[in-house]
Amino acid sequence: MIQSPHDRLPRQGLLLLAALSLCWGANWPIMKVVLSEVPPFYFRAVCLLLGGVGMLALAGAGGVPLRVPAGQWNRVFWLSVFNITGWNGLIVLGVSLLPSGRAALLGYTMPLWSTLLSIRFLGDRMTARSVIGLLLGLSGIVVLVGGSLDGLLQAPAGVVCMLLGAWSWAIGVVLFKKLPVAMPISALTGWTMLIGSLPLLALAVPLETSRLTMPSFWPLFGMLYNVFIAFIFCYWAWNRIMQMVPVAVSSLSSLSTPLIGVLGGVVFLGEPLGWREIVASLLIVGAVGSVSLKR
Structure with missing residues (x-):
């Protein structure tokens, strides 16, 4: 099991978190644009396949060993299933089924499930900071989702997809700690994306090939x-x-x-900005700060 060297994010981790939040958050409205012209499974499968190949190529060019250690392919496989295939396949269906981009926030109930699973399977202990952060963060999600409750109830299949996706990601997070793979992160990331793309591609070919067309500029971007x-x-x-x-x-x-993601929807898709977004912003910033900052 991976032993974490820090109980809060160091400076390098905070910089990575800021970049990750910005780039992944901006991707929610971007996904909406892509899905307007590209079938969901092809969208995710092609991007993951190219991303995995690109990551391995970059790692190899940098002299990083790409070989998976003997006896650890099964660990790479299960990480791929839950972190890549399950999460990406389910959330792209959920985003395409639900009427509001804000519904994708259901996927970020993941911290609740991963925290509970880590207590059960990793022996982690909840600190006061973690409890406060969990309550603040989930309160922010509830505030945001509350504004789209009617839309969510009209598309229960989308809600189920998003919640199952959150569970898949949470299981993957715990497996990452429980079943560490003794190889560089860049190589492991590339292999999991490459392997995780294959089941989605296997679904896309028979189900979506007839719907394929050449996307216009912005979906292609x-x-x-x-x-x-x-x-x-x-x-x-x-x-x-x-x-x-x-x-x-x-x-x-x-x-x-x-x-x-919500702020990106406001800026790029013209979604409304109201009291829910402002209150949720304060709650989520408080949640992240409570578990990430030393002071």
Whole structure:
């Protein structure tokens, strides 16, 4: 099991978290744009496949060994299933089914599930900071989702997809700590993306090939953003953060991502900015600060 060297994010981790939150958060409205012209499974499968190949190519060019240690392929496989295939496949369906981009915030109930799972399977202990952060963060999510409750109830399949996606990600986070793979993070990230893309591609070919068309400029730009930013950079950064701190800290730190996603929807998609967004922003900033900052 990976022993985290810090109980709060060090300076390098905070910089990674800021970049990760901005880049992953901005991707929620970008996904909406891509899904307007690209079928969901093809969207995720192609971007993950190219992202995995690109990550491995960059790691290899930098002299990083790419070989998976003997006897650890099964660990890489299960990390790919839950962190990549399950999360990406389910959330892209949820985002396409739900009427509001804000519904994607259901996916960020992940910190609740991962914290509970880490207590049960990793023996982690809840600190006062973690409890406060969990309560603040989930309160912020509830405030944001509350404004879209009618829309959520009209698309229960989308709600189920998002919650199952959150569980898949939470299990993947715990497995990352429980079943460490003795290889560099860049190589591990590349292999999990590459392997995780294959089941999605296997679904896309028979189900979505008839719907494929050449996307216009902005959806194509969104796909390139996903390959190079949302996948190659962000997945590496996320795995690096998970190495640094316990599950509760890394999971709760991710709550800043949906906040950026909502603000991105306001700026780029013209979604309304009201009291819910402002209150939720304060709650989520408090949550991230309570588990990430030393002072």
